[in-house]
Amino acid sequence: MSCFSRPFASPARLLFGGLLALSLPATSLAAxxxxxxxxxxxxxxxxxxxxxxxxxxxxxxxxxxxxxxxxxxxxxxxxxxxxxxxxxxxxxxxxxxxxxxxxxxxxxxxxxxxxxxxxxxxxxxxxxxxxxxxxxxxxxxxEQVIAIDGLAVILHPSNPLAALSVAQLARVFAGEVKTWEELGGRGGAIHLYARDDNSGTWDTFKELVLANQGKSLAAGAQRFESSVKLSDAVSQDPQGIGFIGLPYIRQARPLAISAGDSQPMLPSTELVATEDYPLSRRLFLYMxxxxxxxxxxxxxxxxxxxxxxxxxxxSGFIAQTVKAMKVEAHGEMPDSYRELVSNAQRLAVNFRFAEGSAELDNKALRDLRRVLRYLRDNDKLMSQVALVGFGDPKHEDRDRTLLLSKLRAMAVQRELVKGGVLVRSIDGLGDALPVAANDGEDGRRKNRRVEVWVY
Known part of the structure; x- marks a missing residue:
């Protein structure tokens, strides 16, 4: 029986059913x-x-x-x-x-x-x-987003290097940067470790790092069919650097990665789930x-x-499961955002938008159901949710960017209200705190987002 047939269905339950009906027609395996x-x-x-x-x-x-x-x-x-x-x-x-x-x-x-x-x-x-x-x-x-893919860049545990940008990473794996000293580290020649050509991990790295920067993998890179063997080889080579799926970090040390003006980010499951981490991407089914x-x-x-x-x-990918995470404060945070960091937790999901738009994308429509379920299950429907919107500076009109960022937060608020949520606060921070470079559409799309925080 559908939720619309139940005489006393709650607003949240009605929204769950409505979004499900919007996404897929009803079928049953028996038929x-x-x-x-x-x-x-x-x-x-x-x-x-x-x-x-x-x-x-x-x-x-x-x-x-x-x-x-x-x-x-x-x-x-x-x-x-x-x-x-x-x-x-x-x-x-x-x-x-x-x-x-x-x-x-x-x-x-x-x-x-x-x-x-x-x-x-x-x-x-x-x-x-x-x-x-x-x-x-x-x-x-x-269009159906079924998973999020994320990669870790790994080093030997003794390597002191803390972070690289995507641009630096591309130059390293293209063989243009040949020593650790060129990156401010130590250890001499860089040894490259990469998955083989048949690997989906390789496809992801090639697309998100090398091709994005117009580079190709250096001929001298060691190639591996096994993720486990690659990770173990890097963890035993003080001069090694490799890339791997998140479940295969093992004894190696992950490197923080930045894109554009973003803060360097370690490859946590939560930051891949929000798609803030630079080496993350959506996996789709179309029908x-x-x-x-x-x-x-x-x-x-x-x-x-x-x-x-x-x-x-x-299977080694990131599930679209909503959970709360604690965020560390840093100096570039606006005061209102720092207050959230001190007193609330961020949910591991972002709502994203088309350019110049406050209309939710297809993944966001499903994420609404996931967020509502989390809020209901954790008794956070009543004035315990804060929404923060962000934008990208493509049009160089900061007032418009600021307005759009707040309109996006309001768009999410409207949908949550339909599900019975009383939102505590909404804010729009314009192009502050970018999570990706703004010189391409992929990066600007990541920056056009609404974050959900819970007290």
Whole structure:
């Protein structure tokens, strides 16, 4: 029964149901068709980062949750996997997952060779336009953020270097900076450690660091197929530096990273979850809005569920789970923000916005439900929430930036009020406290945000 059928549903419960209905049409596995001709019930195509492990793991989790037996994952081709299982009547279902790069997912959607496109980047305007016959793939139903990806840059525990910027990191791994002394450290020649070309970790680092700075990996870098072996090698080499997924830091020491004018940040789970940490990015599934393929709808629904997010975390990515974190004060904080740092905790979620807009993006629509659930479960609905909005200085009009930052906080306040929250305070701090560089759209998007604080 939907929440709208219950006569005494609370405002928060109504909003949860409303946002869920907005994102996905209702389906049930009992009504999902099993192709009679033995063809796959669903095809997922696209990102190596998703398709290598996370995609098949989510498919397996869905089948197991719904009672399918003998669920197994098997290779069906180069960078391709098939997940199979049997229902209670002994009928076979198979789902195909192909990982040939994000762009191939959108091509496959357009050619009707896939019902889900997995992507480690947002869909491009040109791709969305070419697929317009399928509907609006940028809509809340078409675009689904299922996880956050984050990387740690690691050093030998004895290395005294505290922080690097993304620009410096790119020069190091391109081989342009050759000694630790050039970075203000000590130790002589820098030894580079990197994942192999088939790794999603490598794809992420290449995109967020090297390609973003117009660089390529130095030929002398040591390449590793195993995350564990790479991490252990760096932890045993005083001159080594490498990059790795967050679960594989092990005995090495993580390095703080900055972007533009941001403060250097260590790769904590919370700062990756907020997307403030520079080496973080969203992982997406895209599908045809409307009726579409019911298996695709059910898989996306499962990916957003608590069990789906557990699988996200187990696969080495960051789950979209709301929790409170303590923030350390530093000298660049405005007085009002410092008061929050002293007396409240920040939630590990940010609401982000399009340029010049106070309209919530698709991830934010789902994050509203997550925040409301956290506030309800922790008895913080009544005057214990503070909202702080931020902007980017692209238009060089500080008054407009300041106004937009407060309007964004007010937009979040309006949605929380619908869920029964009495907000304690809202503030707009303009372009203060950037978390990314403002010289590109990716960085400006990160800076256009609203933070949620709880007392």
């Amino acid at each position: 999902l068709p099993l192709p009679a001709d033995g063809k796959a019930a669903l095809h997922m195509q696209g990102s190596n980062t998703i398709g290598d492990k996370l995609g098949p793991a989510l498919v397996s989790g869905l089948l197991e949750k719904e009672g399918f037996s003998k669920v197994r994952i098997e290779n069906s081709g180069e960078n391709e996997q098939r997940v199979t299982g049997f229902d209670a009547r002994g009928r076979l279902v198979s789902i195909e997952v192909a990982a040939h790069g994000s762009g191939t997912g959108f091509v496959a959607l357009g050619n009707d060779r896939a019902e889900l496109a997995a992507s480690s980047r947002p869909i491009k305007d040109s791709e969305a336009a070419s697929l317009a016959r399928l509907g609006d793939l940028k809509s809340p139903e078409g 045809k809005p409307g009726e579409g393929n019911p298996w695709a709808q059910e898989l996306v629904r499962f990916a957003h569920s608590p069990r789906g997010q557990e699988i996200v975390a187990h």
